[in-house]
Amino acid sequence: MKETIQTAVIGVTGYAGAELARLLLRHPRLRSTAPVFAGRVEEKDLARGGVPLVEIHPQLADSGGNGKLKLEPFSWQLLADRGVDVLFLATPHEQSRAWVPEALERGLRVIDLSAAWRLTEARNRAVYAFEDEGSERAAAIQEQSVYGLPELHRERIDGARLVANPGCYATSVILPLKPLLTAGLVDLDRGIIADSKSGVSGAGKAPTAKTHFMYAADNLSAYAVFTHRHTGELLEQLGLTADEMVFTPHLLPIPRGILSTVYVHFKEPQTRAGVAQVYRDFFSSCPMVRLYDHALPQIQYSVRTNYADIGFQLDGGGRRAVIVSCLDNLLKGAAGQAVQNLNVMLGWPEAEGLE
Amino acid sequence: MKETIQTAVIGVTGYAGAELARLLLRHPRLRSTAPVFAGRVEEKDLARGGVPLVEIHPQLADSGGNGKLKLEPFSWQLLADRGVDVLFLATPHEQSRAWVPEALERGLRVIDLSAAWRLTEARNRAVYAFEDEGSERAAAIQEQSVYGLPELHRERIDGARLVANPGCYATSVILPLKPLLTAGLVDLDRGIIADSKSGVSGAGKAPTAKTHFMYAADNLSAYAVFTHRHTGELLEQLGLTADEMVFTPHLLPIPRGILSTVYVHFKEPQTRAGVAQVYRDFFSSCPMVRLYDHALPQIQYSVRTNYADIGFQLDGGGRRAVIVSCLDNLLKGAAGQAVQNLNVMLGWPEAEGLE
Amino acid sequence: MKETIQTAVIGVTGYAGAELARLLLRHPRLRSTAPVFAGRVEEKDLARGGVPLVEIHPQLADSGGNGKLKLEPFSWQLLADRGVDVLFLATPHEQSRAWVPEALERGLRVIDLSAAWRLTEARNRAVYAFEDEGSERAAAIQEQSVYGLPELHRERIDGARLVANPGCYATSVILPLKPLLTAGLVDLDRGIIADSKSGVSGAGKAPTAKTHFMYAADNLSAYAVFTHRHTGELLEQLGLTADEMVFTPHLLPIPRGILSTVYVHFKEPQTRAGVAQVYRDFFSSCPMVRLYDHALPQIQYSVRTNYADIGFQLDGGGRRAVIVSCLDNLLKGAAGQAVQNLNVMLGWPEAEGLE
């Protein structure tokens, strides 16, 4: 491996991109070389070599070198000239779908934050209507793509060329369920419910009727009931059929954070200690999962961290559980997880730069 | 019946009390006689005959007579002197438990907003640990108490002497479920989930760690999982056992409003039209329920109204439904429902003063 | 005057339009005839005669007739056919500027919520760059336009054909200052400061970068410093020069409400009682102004009312005052004031339908 790793970020103007910039700029192993930030630059800014990053994200201004960072006009040549090793795509899925093939051909390793390469089953991809769906090239790339949830796929991520960073909702539902399913505790016939609530940053930076302050503030709404795009990820990663689970997202009047309330029936009565042990065993080598013993996690504790927090309650008879998971949709649900994947991909300590 | 009805409110200082005052003051059939507001008055305010209501709730000040309204020192004699017919108790359950017997003896009709007289089963009352639990007098009063959900018990409320106004969460969960259960559609073996989210006013006016702005804002938390006090109401009114339902409340970072997301499995596949008809039939004569045909209700639409809003989605196979209900916890969940009960109790149009 | 008055509203889709609809629908003198709601209707909705109002504003659904109300395709003929007497324009200023002449020619009385006809001085209108600026017709219309702040111009509004409803910020700054200026108390040489803070609804319903939840929430920002469009209204109505006042608006992370903190130096030391008397005298016949004696107003008390709340503090020497005014930008700052103007215009009680 090279002494120093050079990263590049496409899509720094969005919310996940801003967090990614912040994390990469302070990552202990990346300090010597700031990421290349590239993307679409307007004509008028070409003369000054791009747009200063602190004009886009004033909060990144510091007394050191951040003032010199720029969003530069993208070209593959630019990445080559700068010796980029790892490319982060914080771009819409159409764009990621289009760019990843060339990036891989050019020898770049890619961590893609979109849904472009997450799904192995065609019926789950249908909702995205990818233009190259069914092509051999797309199939070959999907084949080598690794779903970037380190708690499940650490070994395949280590050394991967293409990591498909999971969706924020998907992460918040897969992590609390996978240990119980793997341990064979859950009665699937009675169905699993995942009732999720997300802050507004999950809806992206584009101003729309639903991201208007007047729509989101003082409100709560369910949406995409039975039809949310992350459902495919959930089912594939959990090995469930659509009949075995209901996933309902809600829009919370807060900037960031997801709380998922997950309901399961057990096949046999369980004890609190037993269930706790199942979780501890599953996550024993997972630095970014925090298990709550005597309380339930809340959004306020996980926001602005890269942790996924998990806690649970059993009913009196030990036949049902309510599991609560919390995470920051922009960190463990996006940019933080991407950096965690970078760490695993390169064989660095998994939590480096994330605590 | 008397020409004009005189009301009194105990507990006007709280959030529900303030809404009750507002509603009664503008009620078309009560305009001629403002309610008597009575309660504990500090020594220093006795000289001026009590505390001006607009000092307690500045938003009630108007250019008319509100400035003269006072919170007066409570005594039974005061109520008698003023010719009070109907007494609203917006008081803690301990106080309602203690006062209702005397009120009834004195010939007052009572609408009690607390949980004191809502529950018919002793095991469900256990959580409140009433001092007079098991006494004959308490049993006799409970016997005549009517659970004040007009959509279910309109006929018994009409003419009742004591109405036990439902809990806010209970209202938001009973209304969306009762029609489906009554129609026999629901597969109880697979369990019902009610995932509810409430604004902070539901936690009351007392400053606590959990009502602190810094705790509630930008946060979401589940609480009282498997143990919330409103569970007994739900089960009694829905005719369910504790094994057949899970109810999970969450604290939302908004001032007011409840959204409940309710999950059921059907015994047999249903059509959207069929389920919609079940709801329409059940609520055909219910002016305070709004059914949503082509969308789901949201908190913003029901807040500051007395409506319970209900909408639903079926899965592709018609085997499962997600039902969403919304209401204002201080209105349909408390003060508005109390006025609705007043209307029904006295044979007035049910929505009078509430639209 | 006709027995019943028929109103029409153009611009019901916006925030002020929604409030206007709500107020007019419940106005005691207008109950027999719902307003005509007219505007741009898409092709696909023409077949059903327009868009049901409750699709646009679900919160307006009731158990009565609101479900039948429609946003109909606008034409002058429609207004004539329905016998419209008074036209409310809750439209952008360009549109109001273009439509008012024809409305007046057709004999309609107009209450215009935009800035189109508020300003008598050309230099203050310059910021709006009206297309017909300088024309004789525009001058003639401006001549008959009355600035619709009833607390200042009640007599001219009574009987007016065209009322220019004031800006929300302007209302919140003019009302606390006018009594002190009229009484000659203020030392203008030392300058007046009006530091105003407004909720997001003031920025309108169009989704923009600044109305995005992620921009407004958990934030506060000053904007349009020294350049805000309402400055002209302030100066004209207060009789001040630009050198004598600074007005700074801020965007508050709340849905609605304005609080203005106003700073003045007195020419001579004043007493609290003396200043209070100045305010009482000035507003003695103003039902929609509430004066605070022993406290300062807060946004929470005026929101969802049509009141302008005013309170003040003097420094120890009585030489300076901080005056705080609060109002709801959509009510006293827009739709409520428009209805107040309707009342005055038609000789009805000023607060009718507003308390």
Next chain:
Amino acid sequence: MKETIQTAVIGVTGYAGAELARLLLRHPRLRSTAPVFAGRVEEKDLARGGVPLVEIHPQLADSGGNGKLKLEPFSWQLLADRGVDVLFLATPHEQSRAWVPEALERGLRVIDLSAAWRLTEARNRAVYAFEDEGSERAAAIQEQSVYGLPELHRERIDGARLVANPGCYATSVILPLKPLLTAGLVDLDRGIIADSKSGVSGAGKAPTAKTHFMYAADNLSAYAVFTHRHTGELLEQLGLTADEMVFTPHLLPIPRGILSTVYVHFKEPQTRAGVAQVYRDFFSSCPMVRLYDHALPQIQYSVRTNYADIGFQLDGGGRRAVIVSCLDNLLKGAAGQAVQNLNVMLGWPEAEGLE
């Protein structure tokens, strides 16, 4: 100087204490030795040696050593046993007033976040009614106390034994004004206005009527007009008399952040470039001040940083300025500034651990 510095924090349970813990735990020069956290510990927790810090502040839990940190029962002996060099007091002013003398006698260096030792003038201290006011000992300690605003007093803080960390409002008003006053630009006869707005964390962790979510949310209120306790700090540090300035604090419905809008008249007309140069010169060696050239700062950009952000606008004639400053009341307004003071006190780079 010792190789490694040992710190201790009293008052870690509050909001500023939590931030202080977070900053000290990640400070590059303090990593080898976690701070001692000491305070009042309940009887029941003595057996386990205190309360785990992550029980008090769950957000501090990590995969490393934070789980072992404890809030231990305070004693001077404990501090001595651990070899504490620098003591942070995040305590009420009464407690700081009482403890600082002994801490200094025991050879500890102290950074006190309260107002206990900030004020040199007795009349300004009067509002705090210190018990030892007027004593020789208190006078001697006050004499050696340094007001801990590094941008003004860097040289005296370097090497100080007692640093009085400034108030949050005071910091946000002093920084934007001091450069203009020092340069002699301001016309004091016409008065300075500082209109400040603070998030709720500034009101402390104790649940009160004013920190209740229902009071603060969707609201804005001015308070302590002409009487706020930070006024004394402002006047002393700015060299102004009470007649020359008005300071008005407001409570914002956000968790954290202060924005101060400051109004000055200039003696002579100024240019934007000239004023900008005055600021640049004054803060040329101040890494924690960010000057805004072409925009105004907003709360969102400074929150969760230790920066004080400053921007301004002049009127057309260059005779008046509106200056806007923003900072995080818990960081640059409290804990971050305390760490900045630690850095300066010990001769470390001023921004170490703060960017």
